[in-house]
Amino acid sequence: xxxxxxxxxxxxxxxxxxxxxxxxxxxxVTATVTSTQTTPGSSLVTVRLPVGYIPxxxxxxxxxxxxxxxxxxxxxxxQIDNSMENDNAVLLGNNSIQFAILSGEQVLLGRGQGxxxxxxxxxxxxxxxxxxxxxxxxITTPADLAHKRIGLPGTYGASYIGLIALLDSAGLTExxxxxxxxxxxxxxxxxxxxxxxxxxxxxxxxxxxKSKGVDVNVLKVSDYSSLVANGLVTNEKxxxxxxxxxxKMVRATLKGIAYATGHPDESFDICKKVVENxxxxxxxxxxxxxxxxxxxxxxxxxxxxxxxxxxxxxxILLKMGLLKKELDLSLAYTNQFVP
Numbered sequence: 001x002x003x004x005x006x007x008x009x010x011x012x013x014x015x016x017x018x019x020x021x022x023x024x025x026x027x028x029v030t031a032t033v034t035s036t037q038t039t040p041g042s043s044l045v046t047v048r049l050p051v052g053y054i055p056x057x058x059x060x061x062x063x064x065x066x067x068x069x070x071x072x073x074x075x076x077x078x079q080i081d082n083s084m085e086n087d088n089a090v091l092l093g094n095n096s097i098q099f100a101i102l103s104g105e106q107v108l109l110g111r112g113q114g115x116x117x118x119x120x121x122x123x124x125x126x127x128x129x130x131x132x133x134x135x136x137x138x139i140t141t142p143a144d145l146a147h148k149r150i151g152l153p154g155t156y157g158a159s160y161i162g163l164i165a166l167l168d169s170a171g172l173t174e175x176x177x178x179x180x181x182x183x184x185x186x187x188x189x190x191x192x193x194x195x196x197x198x199x200x201x202x203x204x205x206x207x208x209x210k211s212k213g214v215d216v217n218v219l220k221v222s223d224y225s226s227l228v229a230n231g232l233v234t235n236e237k238x239x240x241x242x243x244x245x246x247x248k249m250v251r252a253t254l255k256g257i258a259y260a261t262g263h264p265d266e267s268f269d270i271c272k273k274v275v276e277n278x279x280x281x282x283x284x285x286x287x288x289x290x291x292x293x294x295x296x297x298x299x300x301x302x303x304x305x306x307x308x309x310x311x312x313x314x315x316i317l318l319k320m321g322l323l324k325k326e327l328d329l330s331l332a333y334t335n336q337f338v339p
Contacts, residue, residue, distance in 0.1 A: 112325075
């Protein structure tokens with residue numbers, strides 16, 4: 001695959017493909033509006049918020065913020081868009097929508113192609129990608145991945161970027177390992193010993209593997225490399241013309257994150273109202289996925305993003321050839337709306 005193709009795929013990759021291995025029940029698309037507008041019969045402003053994946057417990061803060069009225073208190077009617085569109089970054093860049101949940105690499109890759117994306121609030125404080133292997137393989141550090149066969153969805157997106165960052169932390173490159181593009185079949189591939197290790201999302205697949213009696217070692221990218229993960233993203237036009245709206249979205253979303261973090265059991269119950277058939281799934285497993293996700297959201301100061309993580313993300317993307325030149329990172333993100 002040519003690098004330009006990788007770039008296009010990486011830009012369009014949905015941020016919450018990060019939760020693609022979870023076992024959802026069904027698709028629930030809750031909004032069709034394409035921009036902010038006043039809700040008929042009320043003073044609330046309707047905001048479509050694409051998240052790029054179907055309803056899932058890992059969206060708990062958004063469900064909580066709606067259930068608890070945090071968005072309504074800010075004069076907003078936020079409607080989560082769960083449609084599986086692959087062009088949310090493009091829609092945001094051309095101002096067809098004003099907000100989306102995207103990850104740091106999507107913002108930089110988008111800006112590299114002229115999309116005026118601006119990251120305004122960190123949700124995930126840890127990049128949620130990792131590498132799992134059976135304990136019997138004795139892979140306990142990134143250096144141990146040398147000459148190993150590693151399964152991953154493909155050479156694109158967050159999984160690929162996270163793996164390269166993990167290898168980079170040990171002075172390794174893609175040429176030092178054998179990559180096996182397997183789609184989202186990491187659990188099955190590892191159980192069947194198809195690969196020595198697999199790239200996973202650390203909130204979910206390790207728990208699935210444990211539930212199947214497989215003892216694993218997990219190398220979390222966040223333990224070895226600082227990268228910008230998922231957050232609330234807007235565009236330069238919205239930032240310039242309606243900063244008050246941006247501030248409202250940030251404040252209410254942060255309240256949802258804070259409440260979900262402090263009240264996991266209640267938040268799980270709220271998820272049951274949105275995630276169809278959640279009550280019929282493995283409750284212990286799904287609750288643990290939520291607990292693991294909460295650990296990735298926590299920070300001394302919720303919402304902040306730091307320059308070092310952006311610099312490291314840019315360095316990795318340049319190394320991979322997905323970015324052709326350095327960007328002005330000060331234009332890619334701001335902390336000005338984080339309380």
